[in-house]
Amino acid sequence: MHELPVTQGILTVALETAEQYGGYRITAINLVIGDMTSIVDDSVQFYFDALSQGTAAEGAKLHFRREAAAAKCLECGHEYPVTPPLNPFCPQCDSAFLQISGGKEFFIESIEVDDENTGG
Amino acid sequence: MKIPVVKQILTGNDQIAAENEQTFRENGVFALNLMAAPGAGKTTFILATIDHLPADVRPAVIEGDLASTIDADTISQRGVPVIQINTGGGCHLDAPMVRNSLPHFALSDIDLLFIENVGNLVCPSNFKLGTALSVVVSSTAEGHDKPYKYPGIFATADVVILTKADILEVFEFDREYFERGLKAVNQHAPLFVVSGRTGAGIDAWVAWLLDRRRGYTAAI
Numbered sequence: 261m262h263e264l265p266v267t268q269g270i271l272t273v274a275l276e277t278a279e280q281y282g283g284y285r286i287t288a289i290n291l292v293i294g295d296m297t298s299i300v301d302d303s304v305q306f307y308f309d310a311l312s313q314g315t316a317a318e319g320a321k322l323h324f325r326r327e328a329a330a331a332k333c334l335e336c337g338h339e340y341p342v343t344p345p346l347n348p349f350c351p352q353c354d355s356a357f358l359q360i361s362g363g364k365e366f367f368i369e370s371i372e373v374d375d376e377n378t379g380g
Numbered sequence: 381m382k383i384p385v386v387k388q389i390l391t392g393n394d395q396i397a398a399e400n401e402q403t404f405r406e407n408g409v410f411a412l413n414l415m416a417a418p419g420a421g422k423t424t425f426i427l428a429t430i431d432h433l434p435a436d437v438r439p440a441v442i443e444g445d446l447a448s449t450i451d452a453d454t455i456s457q458r459g460v461p462v463i464q465i466n467t468g469g470g471c472h473l474d475a476p477m478v479r480n481s482l483p484h485f486a487l488s489d490i491d492l493l494f495i496e497n498v499g500n501l502v503c504p505s506n507f508k509l510g511t512a513l514s515v516v517v518s519s520t521a522e523g524h525d526k527p528y529k530y531p532g533i534f535a536t537a538d539v540v541i542l543t544k545a546d547i548l549e550v551f552e553f554d555r556e557y558f559e560r561g562l563k564a565v566n567q568h569a570p571l572f573v574v575s576g577r578t579g580a581g582i583d584a585w586v587a588w589l590l591d592r593r594r595g596y597t598a599a600i
């Protein structure tokens with residue numbers, strides 16, 4: 261549900277960027293989304309298809325690069341990627357003392373435009 | 381052609397959040413964004429906090445949670461200024477909603493502004509409001525695994541409140557397990573264990589809150 265305003269934000273930024281670079285049609289949007297943000301790819305694509313109709317981004321493909329969070333065991337030092345729900349114990353030594361970081365990425369890395377044809 | 385993008389996704393919201401922050405600062409308003417699951421006990425906790433404030437600290441409330449069992453009327457009956465925001469079914473408050481509600485308050489007469497976000501542990505943390513403090517409220521009734529299931533929101537908290545401590549035993553709530561999960565995702569946020577119903581633990585929280593507020597107003 262929160263993907264709706266998020267997707268609106270993605271569309272707005274993508275359209276503004278394409279506009280600045282000569283108003284080309286957008287063919288793809290490359291997103292980076294961390295697993296701690298609880299943003300669901302399918303929902304974003306779903307809202308995007310609806311919101312982008314009639315814009316220069318209609319039909320654009322969304323590419324998601326998911327970033328896992330990183331867990332570090334405070335007892336044995338083991339480091340490994342995690343996605344929620346978190347396992348409360350270190351898979352290596354069973355310790356419950358962990359430190360989780362990262363996975364908070366949430367941005368558009370780039371857009372791809374069709375610079376052979378202008379319009380929108 | 382590939383074009384790198386610098387501007388960010390929620391820039392629109394974040395800009396208005398920054399304006400709100402500025403407005404709060406100019407008026408000496410210390411604002412709190414309270415986030416929790418529905419029924420966690422946010423409103424009860426806000427009321428308990430207000431009851432424990434010294435007389436010279438003037439509170440106000442923005443009520444964003446329509447599903448609450450205690451509504452804006454209950455708050456307003458205590459003589460506390462309150463605005464109800466209708467999110468139209470939205471799952472979180474955003475900065476423009478907060479901005480639009482501010483003209484309804486006499487901001488210079490407010491010291492503490494409690495903003496009760498929509499009951500939801502998934503998304504409110506992505507949308508900044510311009511508050512000085514992010515408060516995540518969890519209750520013993522929801523179980524001790526909340527930080528493991530919703531690490532994202534616990535990671536963004538400046539302070540975590542565990543409420544309904546009066547019924548901790550009933551729910552066989554493992555406090556140590558909860559605290560370990562919280563510590564794993566957030567090493568900075570202090571935890572206050574309280575009961576909004578009995579008022580237990582509220583004094584310690586209020587003392588901490590007022591201390592943070594003093595730091596904030598001193599820096600203006």
Ligand SMILES: Nc1nc2c(ncn2[C@@H]2O[C@H](COP(=O)(O)OP(=O)(O)O)[C@@H](O)[C@H]2O)c(=O)[nH]1
Pocket residue numbers: 416417418419420421422423424425445447448449450499543544545546547574575576577578
């Ligand atoms: N036992 C107990 N019940 C509480 C406490 N705080 C809230 N409740 C109850 O939990 C329910 C939801 O409380 P409310 O404050 O409306 O939750 P909100 O939806 O998060 O604002 C109500 O029935 C409250 O009476 C508490 O500290 N202890």
Ligand SMILES: [Mg+2]
Pocket residue numbers: 422423424445447448449450496
């Ligand atoms: Mg409520």
Ligand SMILES: [Zn+2]
Pocket residue numbers: 333334335336337338350351352353354355
């Ligand atoms: Zn280990």
